[in-house]
Amino acid sequence: MSSSATTHSLTGKVVAVTGAARGIGLATAVEAHRRGATVVLGDIHAPEVQAAAASLGARAHAFALDVSDPESFGAFLAGAAKAGPLDVLVNNAGIMPIGAFLEGSTDRYRRAVEINVLGCIYGTHAALPAMLARRAGHIINVASTAGKAPVPGGMTYCATKAAVVAFTETARVEYTGSGIAFTCVLPHFTNTDLIAGTTSTKGIPIVQPADVATAIVDAIERPRPDVYVPKRIGTILATQPLLGRTVRDSVNRRLGAYSTFLDFDAQQRQGYDDRISRS
Ligand SMILES: NC(=O)c1ccc[n+]([C@@H]2O[C@H](COP(=O)([O-])OP(=O)(O)OC[C@H]3O[C@@H](n4cnc5c(N)ncnc54)[C@H](O)[C@@H]3O)[C@@H](O)[C@H]2O)c1
Numbered sequence: 001m002s003s004s005a006t007t008h009s010l011t012g013k014v015v016a017v018t019g020a021a022r023g024i025g026l027a028t029a030v031e032a033h034r035r036g037a038t039v040v041l042g043d044i045h046a047p048e049v050q051a052a053a054a055s056l057g058a059r060a061h062a063f064a065l066d067v068s069d070p071e072s073f074g075a076f077l078a079g080a081a082k083a084g085p086l087d088v089l090v091n092n093a094g095i096m097p098i099g100a101f102l103e104g105s106t107d108r109y110r111r112a113v114e115i116n117v118l119g120c121i122y123g124t125h126a127a128l129p130a131m132l133a134r135r136a137g138h139i140i141n142v143a144s145t146a147g148k149a150p151v152p153g154g155m156t157y158c159a160t161k162a163a164v165v166a167f168t169e170t171a172r173v174e175y176t177g178s179g180i181a182f183t184c185v186l187p188h189f190t191n192t193d194l195i196a197g198t199t200s201t202k203g204i205p206i207v208q209p210a211d212v213a214t215a216i217v218d219a220i221e222r223p224r225p226d227v228y229v230p231k232r233i234g235t236i237l238a239t240q241p242l243l244g245r246t247v248r249d250s251v252n253r254r255l256g257a258y259s260t261f262l263d264f265d266a267q268q269r270q271g272y273d274d275r276i277s278r279s
Pocket of ligand 1 (some may be wrong): 018019020021022023024025042043044045065066067068092093094095096115142143144145186187188189190191192193194195279
C-alpha cells in the first residue's frame with residue numbers, strides 16, 4: 001500500500017478498528033465489512049463490541065481492548081491475526097473531556113492522553129513489525145480538526161489530537177518506501193455521543209459517522225496522507241494560519257468555534273461523561 005495512485009480492494013482484507021462499539025469506529029467497521037473486508041472490532045466496553053460484531057454476522061470478530069495498555073493491544077492484534085495477516089489498523093478509540101480547563105480533573109486529562117495519544121502509539125508499535133515483514137499495510141489514525149486549530153474548553157483534547165497529527169505525519173515520512181501507508185483522519189463535528197450537549201461551528205454542517213466511515217474506507221482503497229470530513233474543512237484549516245492570529249481569532253469567535261466547548265449543555269453531556277469515566 002505504498003502508492004497513493006494504487007487502488008486496493010477491500011475484499012479479503014483484514015481490517016482492525018479500535019473503539020468500534022459505537023460511533024465512528026462502528027460505522028467504519030460496518031462500511032469496511034460491507035465492502036468485503038473481514039473486520040476485527042476492539043473496545044473497552046466488551047459486551048457492546050461483542051454485540052456490534054455479532055450484528056454484522058460472518059467476517060466480523062470482536063475482542064475486549066484497552067488501547068492504553070500495550071499488553072491488551074498485543075492480545076487484541078494476536079486475536080485479529082487469527083483472521084489472517086492484518087492489512088489495516090484504524091486507531092479510532094478516543095475520549096473528549098471538555099469544559100473550562102481548571103474545572104477538569106488531572107485524572108481525566110491523563111486518561112485522554114493515554115487513550116488518544118498512547119493508544120495510537122501502542123497500536124502502531126504493535127502492528128508495524130508484521131506489516132513491515134510483509135512490506136504491506138496501512139495504519140489510519142483518527143485525529144480531529146481540533147488538532148489543527150485552538151478550541152477553548154478543549155486544551156487537553158486539542159493537544160492530544162495535535163499529537164496524533166504529528167505522530168502520523170512523522171510516521172509517514174519515517175516509513176516512506178517501506179510499503180506501509182499512513183493516514184490521518186480529521187473529522188469536524190460528527191453526530192455521536194462525543195459531541196453531546198455542544199453546538200457546532202456556524203456554517204459547517206455536522207456530519208454523520210457514516211460520512212466519516214465512507215471517507216476512511218475510501219482512503220483504505222486509495223491511500224492518502226490526510227482525510228478531512230467534511231472535505232472543505234481541510235481548505236479552511238489550511239487557509240486560517242495565513243490570516244494571522246488576530247483575524248483568525250475574530251472569525252472563529254464569530255462562528256462560535258471558541259465557545260462550543262465552554263458553553264455546552266452539561267445535563268445533555270452527563271451520559272457521555274459517565275461513560276468516559278469508565279473508559
Ligand atoms: N464525534 C466527533 O465530533 C469527532 C470529531 C473529530 C474526531 N473524533 C474522534 O473520532 C474518534 C471516535 O469518536 P466518536 O465520536 O465515535 O466517539 P464515541 O464516544 O461514540 O466512540 C468512541 C469509542 O471508543 C471507545 N473507547 C474509549 N476508550 C477506550 C479504550 N481505552 N480502549 C478501547 N476503546 C475505547 C469507547 O468505548 C467508544 O466505543 C475519537 O478518537 C474522537 O476523538 C470525533
